[in-house]
Amino acid sequence: MKHSLAEKKVNATIFILDLNKMLPRIPNKNIREALGYTGALPPGMEEMIDTAFQKALESCHIQAGYGLFPVEHLSSSILKIGNYDIKAGTQITPRLKQAEKLALFTATLGPEIEKWTTVQATSDNPAQSYIIDIIASLLAEESAALLHQHLADKMKKSGYSVSNRYSPGYCGWDVNEQKILFQLLPKSFCGITLGDSAFMCPRKSVSGIIGIGKNIKYQDYNCQRCKNKLCHLAAKQKELKKP
Amino acid sequence: MSELIDKISICVERGKVNLKAPFPPDLKEQPGADEYTREALEKGETPEAILQACNQAMENIGGKFSRNEVFVPELLMAAKAMNVVMEHLKPYFKSGNIKSKGVLVLGTVAGDLHDIGKNLVSMVIEGNGWKVEDLGSDVKTEKFLKAIENCPGCIVGLSALLTTTMGNMAKTVVEIKKQYPDIKIIVGGAPLSARAAEEMGADAYAADPQEAVKYLNSWAS
Structure with missing residues (x-):
């Protein structure tokens, strides 16, 4: 659908995807690793993980979507959409040099899952809440990966390629920049709103940008190549999923 | 026993x-x-x-x-x-039959909503006989200062997960030390290190809850 953001002087094409029909799959190995287990699970843990996964899936109502925007390059650290500067930083911006358009995307699991993810001593079962929280984070990231794949397939038909996906809060991109992304997207896009500190509500949501262009390439970028050794993703040596 | x-x-x-x-x-x-x-x-x-x-x-x-x-x-x-x-x-x-070892004012710093690590620390520290004043996540400096005012002699624990919120943590440490130079501050979270803690002026960095307990107990004794 064509979405006119006249007051912002930006023309965008907005797409909403129904990912509930293609529920993200999370390999059991990934869940174990995210929980810290690299060897054998302690007795009873496998059952606990299975129960948590079922609860997480039952509470997921995935919404995902993106807007396509023409983009300009202002400098080695700033991208421009209409009158808006996106200060993506020096790690991300050069990787989008060949982008002719930017897809601003969001994906969310919805609010219902949050009732299971409060990890406190007063929770009935904080261990299970923790496991559901970890699974929900993996599901949210996987939802973004499905959207990424959908976009890559769609663009390929027109002779375009897509870049990696990048999110505020990571790769040196200030989390406050999330406000700009949401200003450019329709209000409460996919049911997501931003709090004062630029955090998304529902919490299990992902937002970011993907570059689109005839000459742009997906790079085998992963955290091991990043120089920021302080990042928690680098610590886990977590690879971002390739579309 | x-x-x-x-x-x-x-x-x-x-x-x-x-x-x-x-x-x-x-x-x-x-x-x-x-x-x-x-x-x-x-x-x-x-x-x-x-x-x-x-x-x-x-x-x-x-x-x-x-x-x-x-x-x-x-x-x-x-x-x-x-x-x-x-x-x-x-x-x-x-x-008053049994006494807590002290009070830890704890929170995830402004701009960061990640609270699982902080909650885990809170539970372990409480389990070790400390009272924890948990301020929650996305806690602004002013809220930490107010809590310190209400809990004289407390120790402060700051948590962060995002590298991009470490700057907020440093600002909070500086402001607390400016107003309460004697208050001990312990920091933790995935992007932190002993060096980062030292550079921002915190008294200690704890890699895990047990390390935090060790620091707290040593300061209480």
Whole structure:
């Protein structure tokens, strides 16, 4: 659908995807690793993980979507959409040099899952809440990966390629920049709103940008190549999923 | 240590909360920390002896966590079992029969909503006999300062997960030290390190909850 953001002087094409029909799959190995287990699970843990996964899936109502925007390059650290500067930083911006358009995307699991993810001593079962929280984070990231794949397939038909996906809060991109992304997207896009500190509500949501262009390439970028050794993703040596 | 207190200690370390709890499977359908603590108090065991045994149990599980022998789910179950024991002991804290080691004002810094690590630290530290004033996540400096004003002599714990919020943590440390130079500050979270803690002016960096307990206990003694 064509979405006119006249007051912002930006023309965008907005797409909403129904990912509930293609529920993200999370390999059991990934869940174990995210929980810290690299060897054998302690007795009873496998059952606990299975129960948590079922609860997480039952509470997921995935919404995902993106807007396509023409983009300009202002400098080695700033991208421009209409009158808006996106200060993506020096790690991300050069990787989008060949982008002719930017897809601003969001994906969310919805609010219902949050009732299971409060990890406190007063929770009935904080261990299970923790496991559901970890699974929900993996599901949210996987939802973004499905959207990424959908976009890559769609663009390929027109002779375009897509870049990696990048999110505020990571790769040196200030989390406050999330406000700009949401200003450019329709209000409460996919049911997501931003709090004062630029955090998304529902919490299990992902937002970011993907570059689109005839000459742009997906790079085998992963955290091991990043120089920021302080990042928690680098610590886990977590690879971002390739579309 | 009496047999009953020994059982409480085992339940805490292994995360056996109560009779209903299915975990750990080999203790299924057996009483847990809840039932044994009630029985121990009824039979005249002192709350101090129970607390001491539980503190040791938490130290044991915390040590195993530091050595990667157990992971967050097991630590959380132990903390939950400890929390259940503490519910039984609460009246003795209120009456002054047993005293907490001190107060930790704890929060995830402004701009960061990640609270699982912070909550885990809170549970383990409470289980070690400290009172925790948990300010939540996305906590602005002013809120920390207000809490310090209300808890003279407290220690402050700051948590962050995002590299992009470490700057906010540094600003909070500087402001707290400016107004309360004697207040001890301990920082933690995935992007932190001992060097980063030192550079921002914090007194200590804890890589895991047990390390935080060690610092707290050393400052309290």
